[in-house]
Amino acid sequence: MKVVAFNGSPRKGGNTEFMIKKVFKELEKEGIETELIQVGAENIRGCIACFKCMENQNQKCIIANDNVNIYFQKMIEADAIILGSPVYCADMTGQMKCFIDRTSLMAKANADILARKIGASIVAVRRNGAMHTFNSLNSFFTINQMLVVGSNYWNMGFGLAAGEVEQDKEGMVTMTNLGKNMAWLLKSLSESKIAPPFQKILQSINQAYKNSKEVLAEAPLQFILLCVQQ
Ligand SMILES: Cc1cc2nc3c(=O)[nH]c(=O)nc-3n(C[C@H](O)[C@H](O)[C@H](O)COP(=O)(O)O)c2cc1C
Numbered sequence: 456m457k458v459v460a461f462n463g464s465p466r467k468g469g470n471t472e473f474m475i476k477k478v479f480k481e482l483e484k485e486g487i488e489t490e491l492i493q494v495g496a497e498n499i500r501g502c503i504a505c506f507k508c509m510e511n512q513n514q515k516c517i518i519a520n521d522n523v524n525i526y527f528q529k530m531i532e533a534d535a536i537i538l539g540s541p542v543y544c545a546d547m548t549g550q551m552k553c554f555i556d557r558t559s560l561m562a563k564a565n566a567d568i569l570a571r572k573i574g575a576s577i578v579a580v581r582r583n584g585a586m587h588t589f590n591s592l593n594s595f596f597t598i599n600q601m602l603v604v605g606s607n608y609w610n611m612g613f614g615l616a617a618g619e620v621e622q623d624k625e626g627m628v629t630m631t632n633l634g635k636n637m638a639w640l641l642k643s644l645s646e647s648k649i650a651p652p653f654q655k656i657l658q659s660i661n662q663a664y665k666n667s668k669e670v671l672a673e674a675p676l677q678f679i680l681l682c683v684q685q
Pocket residue numbers: 464465466468469470471472540541542543544545546579580581582583584613614615616617618
């Protein structure tokens with residue numbers, strides 16, 4: 456099992472990173488692999504509304520001179536996704552917004568490929584705007600049919616200078632509980648014997664359909680077989 460976290464802060468060693476690592480600690484205790492990517496430190500371009508991702512349905516954005524396509528593959532491969540951002544002018548950072556505008560459209564273009572993965576948002580804030588940022592980030596998960604994990608409080612921590620968030624004891628407890636809840640849900644889902652709804656099947660056929668023209672003729676048969684196996 457793997458969790459990938461995207462940090463929208465441009466500041467390395469900052470408060471968002473600190474909180475993400477607090478969550479990672481709980482996940483790693485349970486043997487769950489983690490990876491942290493600092494999208495906020497990169498030049499991530501915004502969506503240009505060309506809708507080529509919808510046309511091509513190849514899990515790629517036409518903008519190829521940044522890392523978004525690589526990161527989208529990491530999202531697809533992960534079992535859970537964390538989106539972390541500091542509050543900038545009462546919302547997420549611009550880099551994070553560019554990142555989720557593009558990846559959410561890519562997910563839609565590819566048959567809701569992130570559906571039923573687990574998601575959680577984390578917000579670093581000095582004073583105000585955390586709830587708005589938290590809700591904005593969570594919108595990425597809910598439009599993508601993902602399962603949002605919560606904690607004993609909304610997932611935020613207070614601090615201005617890098618590392619100051621450690622002094623927010625309640626925020627730290629919130630992160631620890633978030634990690635525990637995410638680990639529990641990951642394990643519960645992996646052990647579940649309940650098959651996912653039809654959409655998963657449709658996705659795999661859709662993929663096979665695109666990968667090989669030969670599969671094309673067999674697609675209806677493959678669909679029936681998969682339904683019977685359900
Ligand atoms: C450009 C900018 C805008 C900010 N806007 C807000 C804000 O609207 N509300 C707030 O409480 N803090 C604001 N802050 C403070 C950061 O949210 C806070 O320092 C946060 O802990 C930084 O997280 P990081 O260390 O992960 O980058 C702002 C900081 C910057 C640099």
